[in-house]
Amino acid sequence: MTAASSAPVLEVSGLTRAFGGLVAVNAVDLAVQPGQIVGLLGPNGSGKTTALNLISGVLRPDSGSVRFAGQAIAGMPAHRIARLGLARTFQLVRVLNGMSCAENVKAGLAFHSPPLSRGEVDDSVDRLLRRVGLADRAGVPASGLTYIDCKRLELARALALKPRLLLLDEWLAGLNPSELLIGIELIRSLKDEGLSILLVEHVMDAIRSLCDRCVVMNSGRRIAEGRPDEVLADPAVIEAYLGVSTDA
Amino acid sequence: MSPTQIAALAAGGAGLVVLALLPFYADAYYLSLAISLLQFTVLATAWGLFSGPTRYVSLATTAFFGVGAYTVAVLGEVLAWPLVLLIATAIGALMAMIVGISTLRLSGLHFVIFTFGLAELVRQLVIWYEVNKTRVLGRYVFVDITQNDIYWQLLALAVAVFAIGWLIARSRLGFALRIIGEDETVAKHCGINVTLAKVTLFAISAVFITLVGAIMAPRWTYIEPSIAFNPTISFQVVIMALLGGAHRLWGPAVGAIPLTLLFEFLSARFPSTSTLIIGIVFLLIVYALPQGVTGLWERVSRRKSEPPVAPQVQT
Numbered sequence: 139m140t141a142a143s144s145a146p147v148l149e150v151s152g153l154t155r156a157f158g159g160l161v162a163v164n165a166v167d168l169a170v171q172p173g174q175i176v177g178l179l180g181p182n183g184s185g186k187t188t189a190l191n192l193i194s195g196v197l198r199p200d201s202g203s204v205r206f207a208g209q210a211i212a213g214m215p216a217h218r219i220a221r222l223g224l225a226r227t228f229q230l231v232r233v234l235n236g237m238s239c240a241e242n243v244k245a246g247l248a249f250h251s252p253p254l255s256r257g258e259v260d261d262s263v264d265r266l267l268r269r270v271g272l273a274d275r276a277g278v279p280a281s282g283l284t285y286i287d288c289k290r291l292e293l294a295r296a297l298a299l300k301p302r303l304l305l306l307d308e309w310l311a312g313l314n315p316s317e318l319l320i321g322i323e324l325i326r327s328l329k330d331e332g333l334s335i336l337l338v339e340h341v342m343d344a345i346r347s348l349c350d351r352c353v354v355m356n357s358g359r360r361i362a363e364g365r366p367d368e369v370l371a372d373p374a375v376i377e378a379y380l381g382v383s384t385d386a
Numbered sequence: 387m388s389p390t391q392i393a394a395l396a397a398g399g400a401g402l403v404v405l406a407l408l409p410f411y412a413d414a415y416y417l418s419l420a421i422s423l424l425q426f427t428v429l430a431t432a433w434g435l436f437s438g439p440t441r442y443v444s445l446a447t448t449a450f451f452g453v454g455a456y457t458v459a460v461l462g463e464v465l466a467w468p469l470v471l472l473i474a475t476a477i478g479a480l481m482a483m484i485v486g487i488s489t490l491r492l493s494g495l496h497f498v499i500f501t502f503g504l505a506e507l508v509r510q511l512v513i514w515y516e517v518n519k520t521r522v523l524g525r526y527v528f529v530d531i532t533q534n535d536i537y538w539q540l541l542a543l544a545v546a547v548f549a550i551g552w553l554i555a556r557s558r559l560g561f562a563l564r565i566i567g568e569d570e571t572v573a574k575h576c577g578i579n580v581t582l583a584k585v586t587l588f589a590i591s592a593v594f595i596t597l598v599g600a601i602m603a604p605r606w607t608y609i610e611p612s613i614a615f616n617p618t619i620s621f622q623v624v625i626m627a628l629l630g631g632a633h634r635l636w637g638p639a640v641g642a643i644p645l646t647l648l649f650e651f652l653s654a655r656f657p658s659t660s661t662l663i664i665g666i667v668f669l670l671i672v673y674a675l676p677q678g679v680t681g682l683w684e685r686v687s688r689r690k691s692e693p694p695v696a697p698q699v700q701t
Contacts, residue, residue: 195574217573218579220576225575232571234568237564245565245572246577248561248576249576253558
């Protein structure tokens with residue numbers, strides 16, 4: 139590894155965003171090292187998705203800095219952040235229903251700068267659909283896919299950006315146990331290819347088996363950071379998820 | 387090229403020759419009708435270029451149309467005709483960019499109301515200028531342009547709008563707009579500069595509409611703001627495009643031709659109630675054919691090609 143690539147892929151510090159009086163994300167710090175999977179955990183409403191939206195450019199932070207591959211990206215429009223190689227999926231899966239699976243993947247390939255040649259695009263569409271297990275679905279309209287296949291397609295579209303960092307917002311949610319194993323394997327194989335991943339997740343099995351580090355948020359603040367087994371045993375984290383025991 | 391493509395191209399070329407020669411065999415009434423048909427075909431197709439993929443309903447048609455007409459009224463006698471058209475193009479594009487950059491972040495409904503207000507704003511500005519600066523409300527358009535010239539120019543413009551539309555649909559811009567129409571958030575995260583794409587297309591569409599206004603201006607000989615900025619045109623164009631189906635390049639034209647004939651008939655036969663009837667036609671189209679004729683045709687042909695209909699997932 140070169141010196142440049144050992145710096146964090148993503149470095150967030152003091153990230154803050156308020157909606158009216160509610161501070162949804164409050165002075166959050168986090169970092170993703172190259173090739174790492176970092177989990178972003180926390181109870182519902184703790185600000186995880188808002189944090190992803192701030193990083194990916196859907197929302198502008200009120201304050202704080204976001205550095206992606208050494209470049210300050212806080213407040214940059216989403217399309218420029220995407221072109222720098224930061225891809226994401228959405229909590230409520232978003233596929234382009236009026237298009238075929240191949241076109242959905244092409245959507246992620248067509249706007250690279252510099253643009254890819256037509257041949258490169260076609261090859262990449264095939265490769266990416268195969269990568270997520272949808273090789274035989276290229277011509278099928280996305281509206282006809284099952285839930286897990288929609289998730290796969292969304293992942294293929296995100297991978298089409300040739301990302302250096304992938305943000306997965308509850309990508310494993312709603313999968314049945316056998317699909318979950320397939321999903322976990324798929325994410326692990328992305329890591330093995332050297333991709334850095336920041337994932338928001340509630341599925342504890344996935345967090346334990348995938349994440350190198352975890353950041354836990356509650357009410358907009360970071361309350362814990364460390365290895366998965368450490369943070370999941372942290373009393374503050376347990377309290378955030380389960381509440382304070384009153385009969386002590 | 388496949389034989390069918392060559393045949394289609396030959397048929398299109400032959401049709402174009404027949405249309406181009408129309409002034410030599412049609413009388414004045416049919417020439418005038420043909421001009422109306424071409425005018426609304428170009429307007430509705432240009433409207434659909436932008437509103438079809440983005441699903442923004444623009445009521446600014448008359449604003450651009452009127453600006454084109456006024457460009458001719460002001461400059462027509464001073465400058466050479468191609469130069470007048472070039473200036474109209476530039477003004478239309480500039481206005482569309484300013485309007486686009488300031489409004490295309492608005493959601494659908496706000497955009498509709500803004501564009502409707504824009505037409506009125508431009509009209510009031512022109513009235514204010516004419517009353518306070520030039521001290522005339524109407525202008526005479528004395529340019530050396532015959533009805534035949536108007537017809538040929540509109541025909542050329544119609545060819546251009548279809549050619550540009552066809553090229554856009556095959557370009558990265560066209561693909562970007564389809565994605566934006568499906569899901570704007572996804573489009574942004576695919577690296578698409580959504581604002582740039584929408585403003586570019588809005589400007590292309592507006593240039594065609596402005597040029598129609600400029601080309602049509604000599605037909606009137608006398609114009610004033612209420613003629614050039616007639617809001618009925620905006621609504622008629624929307625109805626036509628919706629009847630045909632704005633999601634296809636040739637959809638708006640399918641709606642423009644029968645409705646131009648219908649409006650022509652209504653305004654001749656029922657001059658005082660034609661607006662009311664147009665309103666009722668509008669309602670009927672929106673309720674009965676939400677996807678337009680092309681949408682209906684696609685549904686029917688899809689049903690024929692795949693007999694066992696799978697349950698459609700409605701989104």
